[in-house]
Amino acid sequence: MILFPFKSMRSGQKEIADAIEKTVKERGKLIIQASTGMGKTAATLYSAVKAARENNLKILFLTAKHTHQNIVYDTLRRINESSSEKIAFAGINGKRSMCLFENSVEPSLFIEFCRAVREQNMCDFYSNTFTKNKDVKPAAIEALSENISDTKSVMEIARSFELCPYELSLLNAKQSTVVVANYSHAFDPSIALGFTIRTGIDPANTILVIDEAHNLPAKILDMTSFSISQRNLEKAYSESNMAGYNDIAVKIDKIIAEIRKVTKENAVDIKGIFNELDLEKIEDIVKFHEKGYNIPAAFMLKNFVDKLLSSKDDDITYVSIDEKGRRINVNSLDPADYAKGVIDSFYSTILMSGTFRPISMFSNLLGLEGHQSLEVNGDAITDNRLMVIDKGVTSKFSSREEQYSKIAANINEIMEKAKYNMIFFFPSYYFMDRIYQFMNEKDRIIKEEQKMEREKKNELMEKLSFSSSVLFAVINGNFSESIGIKNNAVKLIGIIGIPFEPPSVKLKAMQVYYDKKMGDGFEYAQVLPSMIKVMQAAGRGIRSKNDKCAIILMDSRYDTQVFRKYLPDDVITVENNLVDMLQKKGFA
Incomplete structure (x- = not known):
């Protein structure tokens, strides 16, 4: 029997689990918009695993980045610990990231490099895994008996047996119910077919789960260009x-x-x-x-x-x-046709994100038809999050020079009243540097640098975990996505301006295309991608149900209809009393 991996379901988790059960039963598609920190991964995996067992199906769980896979592995282990039935699962990353063969080949050439060294019998790791007739060698069979359910353990075992980690992962996936992989394994035309054949995944008998699926349209455009x-x-x-x-x-x-x-x-x-x-x-x-x-x-x-x-x-x-x-x-300018073809080939598909508003736009971008939608906001998350639009300032280019000092004055006042850690995200390094000139407490400020090394990035994150520091960062840079803020270390996140993409031939073509297709090219080409960045950055402060964070959107344009529909319903607008509002709500 498959049991939920925690003592009880939190607010919203039962809705998610029930909706997934119904969707899989109907062989349908479901889009889930659920707040960050409310446990959507646990609810989704629990319900999907139950449905897979009942219908003799596999699950392909896709993440945008391999760092996002750890929570999936942890949740599956918890399900196994709490259940009488055990679920076999396997994790797979990109071939290049799992390769033990020492090389300096650029990423775009790696697949061909791998094929060439295999065919010329130059890769001992591959030769130790398979015979010339492609039969699995005894060493690989022995390695498969070890606990290699996640990519970290695969790498360790493969290294000790001197085997190819990627091939070992594929072999393990073939005998697993749940396969955890990257978007490319289902959506990259150069990879997907071979991957499904090698892992024994028949899409018609597989539940597809796509995590952080707001990333999928842009990822597909990258993979098909x-x-x-x-x-x-x-x-x-x-x-x-x-x-x-x-x-x-x-x-x-x-x-x-x-x-x-x-x-x-x-x-x-x-x-x-x-x-x-x-x-x-x-x-x-x-x-x-x-x-x-x-x-x-x-x-x-x-x-x-x-x-x-x-x-x-x-x-x-x-x-x-x-x-x-x-x-x-x-x-490519439009991912819809390609995405629809892939998604429709699966038994059932679950797409989930905390950044899926408005759902109709994402369903249009992915060519979804006949799907169900579910919006869930955990009560605890809503109570602990304050989102405020500061409409007294703007980063609009035509007003920018006179606004630098106004924006800086607001940040100075917040820093003066609040002595906890906070992050301010800017639309560019230039904009960040201009604001920094006006700062009073420069000794508290840590500035992001372009092309930061991982060690330096980790060092800055460490400072945010124990001191009353203020990080100045660039949205879509090193810190706006996929950073691990632990123990509610950051209590306030400010987003300065709207992070539009700079003008380009591609952007102009996309706007013209969506003007013809949807009647609103500006929104599809510019507003939606910008608001995805904004909401991802805003979500860095709340990673669990107990975290508390204020989010300040410093630009009057957020209070207009075109932007406001992307924001939670409980967003508050202020003009001249931002710090008073923060104090009233217990954030200053």
Whole structure:
């Protein structure tokens, strides 16, 4: 018998569990909007595992980042400890992150690098796992008898047996009821099919659970887009000539010529240069040059041409320029069709997040039809969270210069009255530095730096756990997502301005596209992505039902209809008495 992993269900958890039970029974789709810290992972896994056992199904539980998997493993262990039936589960990360073979290959080339070293019998870890006939070797069979249910234990056991951790995880997944993996394992076109075959996952007999699913639309766009640098095109040009494929070299040269015409980011039209037969020739060029650890640039060309030939009319092809040089990009603009195809292939799908408002927009982005929705806000979370819009200031560009001192004055007043830890998120490093100039208590302030090393980041987080420090950070930087604030160390989070994406060819194309499709390109292309960042940053302060945190949104635009619908219903608006409000509510 499968039992709930805690003594009792908290407010909202029974609603989630009951809704999932009903959804799986009907082979449907369910979107869950539930506050951070209310225990949606426990309620979801409990109900999904029960349904899987009753219907002889598997569960594929997807997370956006591998660091998010730990809570899933902990919850499954708790379910096993409290239940008479034991659930076999397996964790899998990306192949590159699990690789023990020492290499310095760039991420985009790793899959091809892995294939090359396996086929040339250069990877002992793989050779120790399988025979030449692909049979599992005795050492791997022995390792599978160990407790390797999460990726950390897989890495340890694989290292001790000198086996391939990724392959060991796939073998373990084949004999498990619950498989915990990354978005890419179901939604990356280059990975998904092979992954489901190797793990024995038949989508038609599998419950798909997607955690933090507000990330999914953007992740799918990343996974279905591709780019190649001018430098790699020039290398592929030389490789084509050396391999005797002068016709391919001529076509590459046409693309290089288009790139060289561009002096700033701009759309280009290169469709029609390559055809399907060219892909076979490029594959031959790759094989001609592929020796040992060397992955030719033609491999990148092959992936680029493949994406170019399969691109839709609405996709955008453009040249971008940065400090590394020029790149040509083929970007998808709409994840809906692809997401719908994947989601519809599963027995039932559960999508959950604390950042799913308004649900209708996310369902449109993911092409969901005939789904059920559930919004749950835990009473304890609502009672412990204060969200305030400070409409006396704005970061609007046209008013920015005169607003710097006003915003700084508000932050100074908060810091003067409140001697606990707090975080202020800014839309850019430049904006943060301008505000910092006006600060009175600079000795309390810790500033985020660009491209911080993990050790430095951890050091700053450590300071936030024991001193009355104030972190100045950039939204969408090192600290706005996936940081572990323990023991309610941060009591106030301020979000300064609205973190719109800077103008770009891609952003403009997306806005035009959604104007045609939905009638509101600005909201889909700019407002929604910005508000996802805002709500993720706002959620850093409350990670459990007992945490207490004030969230200050410093920009009058949050009080307009277009932004307010993304916020909780209990948000309060103030104009001149922000600190008075904080004192009244016990936060200053």
